[in-house]
Amino acid sequence: MRISIVNGRLVDPASGLDLAPGPTSSLHIADGRIAAIGDAPAGFVADRRIDASGCIVAPGLLDLAARLREPGYEYRATLESEMQAAIAGGITGLACPPDTEPTLDEPGLVEMLKYRARGIDGTRLYPVGSLTVGLRGEVITEMAELAEAGCVGFSQALAPVLDTQVLMRAMQYACTYGYTVWLHPQDPHLARGGIAHAGPYASRLGLPGVPVIAETVALHTILELVRVTGCRVHLCRLSSAAGLELVRRARAEGLPVSCDVAVHHLHLIDVDIGFFDSNCRVDPPFRAQRDREAIRAALADGTIDAICSDHTPVDDDAKQLPFGEAEPGVTGLELLLPLTLKWAREAGVPMAHALGKISVGAAAVLGVPEASGRLQADGAADVCIFDPRQPWTVSRATLFSQGTHTPYVGRELEGRVRATIVGGRVAYEAAAGAAAPRQD
Amino acid sequence: MAARHPQLNENGELRHLLTIEGLSREMLHHILDTAATFVGVSVRDVKKVPLLRGVSVFNLFFESSTRTRTTFEIAAKRLSADVVNLNITTSSTSKGESLLDTIDNLVAMHADMFVVRHSQSGAPFLIAEHVNRKRGPDVHVINAGDGRHAHPTQGLLDMYTIRHFKQDFTKLRVAIVGDVLHSRVARSDIQALTTLGVPEVRVIGPHTLLPGGLEQMGVRVFTDMREGMRDVDVVIMLRLQNERMRGALLPSAQEFFKHYGLTEEKLALARPDCIVMHPGPMNRGVEIDSAVADGPQAVILDQVTFGIAVRMAVMSILAKS
Numbered sequence: 121m122r123i124s125i126v127n128g129r130l131v132d133p134a135s136g137l138d139l140a141p142g143p144t145s146s147l148h149i150a151d152g153r154i155a156a157i158g159d160a161p162a163g164f165v166a167d168r169r170i171d172a173s174g175c176i177v178a179p180g181l182l183d184l185a186a187r188l189r190e191p192g193y194e195y196r197a198t199l200e201s202e203m204q205a206a207i208a209g210g211i212t213g214l215a216c217p218p219d220t221e222p223t224l225d226e227p228g229l230v231e232m233l234k235y236r237a238r239g240i241d242g243t244r245l246y247p248v249g250s251l252t253v254g255l256r257g258e259v260i261t262e263m264a265e266l267a268e269a270g271c272v273g274f275s276q277a278l279a280p281v282l283d284t285q286v287l288m289r290a291m292q293y294a295c296t297y298g299y300t301v302w303l304h305p306q307d308p309h310l311a312r313g314g315i316a317h318a319g320p321y322a323s324r325l326g327l328p329g330v331p332v333i334a335e336t337v338a339l340h341t342i343l344e345l346v347r348v349t350g351c352r353v354h355l356c357r358l359s360s361a362a363g364l365e366l367v368r369r370a371r372a373e374g375l376p377v378s379c380d381v382a383v384h385h386l387h388l389i390d391v392d393i394g395f396f397d398s399n400c401r402v403d404p405p406f407r408a409q410r411d412r413e414a415i416r417a418a419l420a421d422g423t424i425d426a427i428c429s430d431h432t433p434v435d436d437d438a439k440q441l442p443f444g445e446a447e448p449g450v451t452g453l454e455l456l457l458p459l460t461l462k463w464a465r466e467a468g469v470p471m472a473h474a475l476g477k478i479s480v481g482a483a484a485v486l487g488v489p490e491a492s493g494r495l496q497a498d499g500a501a502d503v504c505i506f507d508p509r510q511p512w513t514v515s516r517a518t519l520f521s522q523g524t525h526t527p528y529v530g531r532e533l534e535g536r537v538r539a540t541i542v543g544g545r546v547a548y549e550a551a552a553g554a555a556a557p558r559q560d
Numbered sequence: 561m562a563a564r565h566p567q568l569n570e571n572g573e574l575r576h577l578l579t580i581e582g583l584s585r586e587m588l589h590h591i592l593d594t595a596a597t598f599v600g601v602s603v604r605d606v607k608k609v610p611l612l613r614g615v616s617v618f619n620l621f622f623e624s625s626t627r628t629r630t631t632f633e634i635a636a637k638r639l640s641a642d643v644v645n646l647n648i649t650t651s652s653t654s655k656g657e658s659l660l661d662t663i664d665n666l667v668a669m670h671a672d673m674f675v676v677r678h679s680q681s682g683a684p685f686l687i688a689e690h691v692n693r694k695r696g697p698d699v700h701v702i703n704a705g706d707g708r709h710a711h712p713t714q715g716l717l718d719m720y721t722i723r724h725f726k727q728d729f730t731k732l733r734v735a736i737v738g739d740v741l742h743s744r745v746a747r748s749d750i751q752a753l754t755t756l757g758v759p760e761v762r763v764i765g766p767h768t769l770l771p772g773g774l775e776q777m778g779v780r781v782f783t784d785m786r787e788g789m790r791d792v793d794v795v796i797m798l799r800l801q802n803e804r805m806r807g808a809l810l811p812s813a814q815e816f817f818k819h820y821g822l823t824e825e826k827l828a829l830a831r832p833d834c835i836v837m838h839p840g841p842m843n844r845g846v847e848i849d850s851a852v853a854d855g856p857q858a859v860i861l862d863q864v865t866f867g868i869a870v871r872m873a874v875m876s877i878l879a880k881s
Contacts, residue, residue: 320773324581326681326708326747329772395566395689396682440660442680444707 128172133476152544180212180502192221203242205521210504219277225250280308361414382430398446433523635871681707715748738798
């Protein structure tokens with residue numbers, strides 16, 4: 121299939137390319153790869169011409185954290201529903217954490233997941249393997265075998281490693297092969313029982329708090345272990361100003377660390393819990409306003425490499441409960457782009473910079489050649505075409521994901537995906553008419 | 561995006577009582593004034609008024625409590641309501657039924673009013689919002705204590721007691737002593753006292769039992785009880801749960817009593833006419849000495865008596881909204 125995408129504004133954050141609609145901004149795809157940008161190669165005849173008028177043509181988005189709930193939690197979401205949600209959100213590659221049931225601690229499970237994903241033909245799937253067997257924090261997994269099966273890194277998801285010696289050895293072992301260890305910096309003891317940001321609002325509502333030091337104490341431990349082991353660590357879901365300051369200093373020191381933040385944390389803070397809205401129950405919790413400002417500043421100065429959806433489908437039964445009993449997590453695949461654009465607009469961040477956090481920035485963490493997060497000749501033809509100004513109202517009925525819990529339900533966002541191309545194949549196209557601006 | 565508080569109806573009247581936070585000073589006085597009219601009912605030969613005849617009140621206690629449940633039951637019966645007590649800890653939710661399924665079932669039995677106690681902060685909000693969505697304005701929810709969050713009827717009866725003995729809120733120093741961290745009573749009292757214009761609300765306790773950011777609720781924080789007790793007009797002692805001794809919050813009941821227990825010697829630092837309050841049940845020798853609990857300044861049993869009238873007032877006001 122040969123595709124030409126014309127009349128769009130082409131933005132490639134990696135190269136800094138930002139081409140206004142015109143002959144130079146055309147993108148030509150052949151045999152699953154980008155054949156050319158600008159003029160079509162000699163003799164190129166497109167089978168399909170996509171008119172991207174009014175749209176931005178960007179690299180396919182990459183998401184560093186999306187729970188697909190398979191295996192084990194198919195009643196919450198299935199690979200089919202979530203892969204569809206991903207491509208509808210413009211995402212062409214995503215990493216899924218290992219906290220499935222069973223956990224991704226055996227090569228066979230990873231192969232099965234990859235096999236199932238291939239059958240669905242949606243977005244590219246990059247499993248993150250379990251760092252320890254069963255995520256129990258006791259015995260390290262067969263990382264080399266798991267990597268061969270397709271794991272892009274190793275993580276504990278939200279499960280702690282209580283024994284610091286196990287953590288150090290896991291990092292030493294991963295470092296032997298050059299694997300990246302993905303860690304959530306949260307001290308399990310300091311966070312114990314906590315369900316909201318420890319601060320005046322949680323005190324008022326009588327909600328047990330997760331203090332910021334749960335993050336910073338864990339970061340101090342991890343960074344010290346990085347110094348000793350030399351292991352490359354990706355720090356997941358930073359939430360606080362103090363935590364980001366530690367990451368900033370660690371990077372200045374030259375430690376091999378990267379970090380991401382969940383997209384909802386760019387916008388929401390503890391007081392958004394309102395009257396105990398369980399849609400605001402997330403882990404780590406929404407923090408104070410100054411933390412949100414620090415997240416935005418750290419995105420601008422490069423301390424944070426990537427924004428992820430932290431997509432976590434939760435079924436109604438687990439969410440329609442008192443705040444403290446509700447399961448943490450929000451849906452995110454279809455909100456990653458519009459919420460990133462919202463931040464860019466509010467903070468005055470250039471489009472290319474913002475898109476970089478959900479493409480090339482994430483690609484650097486993934487470290488997979490085919491998921492480059494770039495638009496470049498001869499690169500994989502993973503493309504996201506979206507209308508940055510199109511308003512739409514988030515509704516439970518129209519989300520593709522089986523997870524429909526987010527504080528944004530009922531709210532209007534701007535930015536809607538027109539088409540998603542994965543490996544040169546049009547994997548998603550908005551229904552005809554859906555792309556037209558809403559008539560008020 | 562500012563949504564209406566779920567406890568108010570479109571006219572700003574109380575439809576549910578979930579928390580004291582957000583209620584106006586006028587509203588609080590209105591409830592206390594209404595309560596005053598009910599105090600007499602309990603000492604009449606026939607302790608009943610027909611205000612809630614035909615109304616079904618369901619006491620839904622997801623966390624066990626004898627005293628609070630009993631006072632709500634008595635209040636409802638004195639208003640001529642029909643009362644059903646459900647101890648859910650031993651009932652359907654332990655068979656796996658969800659909280660909202662339980663509510664739907666009881667609403668289908670034409671419950672008019674739910675009195676809810678739950679170990680989770682915010683649970684009565686979930687129930688109130690659910691019945692608001694499903695049933696419109698004809699079902700009422702009263703929070704009888706949710707987690708650490710609020711115990712509004714206790715807060716109101718405490719205010720009734722203070723007003724009864726001290727009349728004017730705007731000249732008082734009030735100290736709340738003990739386990740503020742886990743106390744829904746403390747939160748409701750602080751909100752009521754600051755709303756009613758008490759110029760100085762103090763909380764006293766060790767750092768492990770004081771939540772962060774308390775100052776933002778308008779209180780002065782003391783860790784030295786002798787300092788905090790000085791010249792107060794009212795002291796409210798909080799109950800210390802035994803299980804607090806098992807974690808790392810406190811070393812022992814003895815040490816707590818020595819530093820934060822109310823003794824005659826510490827009470828002497830307060831104003832001579834200082835009243836001593838306690839939401840009950842008391843742990844004598846842990847947070848309060850028997851000599852004080854049974855002494856002339858204690859108004860702890862008055863609180864219990866007023867508690868019936870305050871709960872009658874709340875039920876009758878909600879039923880009218």
